[in-house]
Amino acid sequence: MTSSINPRTYEPAPARRVAFLGLGVMGYPMAGHLARAGHAVTVYNRTAAKSEAWCAEFAETGKVQHANTPREAAQGADIVFCCVGNDDDLRSVVLGADGAFAGMQPGAIFVDHTTASAAVARELDTAAKALGLQFIDAPVSGGQAGAQNGQLTVMCGGSQPAFDAVRPTALAFSRAFTRIGDSGAGQLAKMVNQICIAGLVQGLSEAIAFGQHAGLDMPLVLDVISKGAAQSWQMENRGKTMVEGRFDFGFAVDWMRKDLGLVLDEAKRNGARLPVTALVDQFYADVQRAGGNRWDTSSLITRLVTKKA
Numbered sequence: 001m002t003s004s005i006n007p008r009t010y011e012p013a014p015a016r017r018v019a020f021l022g023l024g025v026m027g028y029p030m031a032g033h034l035a036r037a038g039h040a041v042t043v044y045n046r047t048a049a050k051s052e053a054w055c056a057e058f059a060e061t062g063k064v065q066h067a068n069t070p071r072e073a074a075q076g077a078d079i080v081f082c083c084v085g086n087d088d089d090l091r092s093v094v095l096g097a098d099g100a101f102a103g104m105q106p107g108a109i110f111v112d113h114t115t116a117s118a119a120v121a122r123e124l125d126t127a128a129k130a131l132g133l134q135f136i137d138a139p140v141s142g143g144q145a146g147a148q149n150g151q152l153t154v155m156c157g158g159s160q161p162a163f164d165a166v167r168p169t170a171l172a173f174s175r176a177f178t179r180i181g182d183s184g185a186g187q188l189a190k191m192v193n194q195i196c197i198a199g200l201v202q203g204l205s206e207a208i209a210f211g212q213h214a215g216l217d218m219p220l221v222l223d224v225i226s227k228g229a230a231q232s233w234q235m236e237n238r239g240k241t242m243v244e245g246r247f248d249f250g251f252a253v254d255w256m257r258k259d260l261g262l263v264l265d266e267a268k269r270n271g272a273r274l275p276v277t278a279l280v281d282q283f284y285a286d287v288q289r290a291g292g293n294r295w296d297t298s299s300l301i302t303r304l305v306t307k308k309a
Helices: 027-036 048-057 070-074 086-092 117-128 143-149 160-170 183-212 218-225 233-244 253-270 274-291 299-301
Strands: 017-021 040-044 064-066 079-082 109-112 134-137 152-157 175-181
Touching: 017 070, 017 274, 027 040, 027 048, 027 079, 027 143, 048 064, 079 086, 079 143, 079 160, 086 117, 109 117, 109 160, 109 183, 109 233, 117 134, 117 160, 117 183, 134 160, 134 183, 143 152, 152 183, 160 175, 183 218, 183 233, 183 253, 183 274, 183 299, 218 233, 253 274, 253 299, 274 299
Parallel strands: 017 040, 017 079, 040 064, 079 109, 109 134, 152 175
Antiparallel strands: 134 152
16 A cells, blocks of 8 residues: 655654544645654544545554544544635534534644635634634645655744644644744735745746747756756746646645635735736636646646647
8 A cells, every 4th residue: 555645754742642634635644644753643534434544544553543523533632733625614623513622622722724814713713712722823835745745834823832832743744833923824924925836836837938939948948047046946846847738736726726815815905915916816717717727736837838738
């Protein structure tokens, strides 16, 4: 059986009893690293077959089980991690009679890795405090590969004591776990990240399309300029696949549009002007209309060249 995660060395940390809600592309390997790092992990997934498969894969750790509801998963956990799709998905696993908050013990910490709105982070932080719980918004960057390698970058919003309590455990799946500020600050930092990525991918798309129209050997050009000031993660990890027209992997356009929607909504509230981001969002809408909903975000280049995925 092929492992869903790649081996890594874990920093020594006290063994904790944790829960993980949401075993998607990101959550499945993140929870796996927690188990391999020596923590007792109870998982919940809306599709039970996924949580059962996860338990089968990590059974050798001797400390895994799956639950039928978020509440059941959260019972007795010191920390409840979560990674779901959007604001509504988050509320559905947190609130209500079967939600995680209903099962958490006083003082326990809920860590949300969903890319969601800053508003819902503050809403759930307030709800947690009313129940004697703690809440950290902690969206991640690094994509599926970062999750599989346990090398995610995590941006956190919440109290310093809660952050300090969670950090040693969360380093099982992250290379950087940083507190940005109070509740909502993690989500706002993730929005900054997505603004940068939107502009970078569009710029890289235009550069490659220009080079191709000019008749250049673009793999060679990318290799050369990646050693200079134009270097970026996007260039090194997506440049050559963009030249080849391969987009059947990575972070889906549908999810990027969701994220950019959060960014643009927040910009309306805080008065920031984001003309390029708004334009790139519409370019991604073009990709969706062309059937590229599940293509990687680097598929922006398909608007500029005749070669399709």
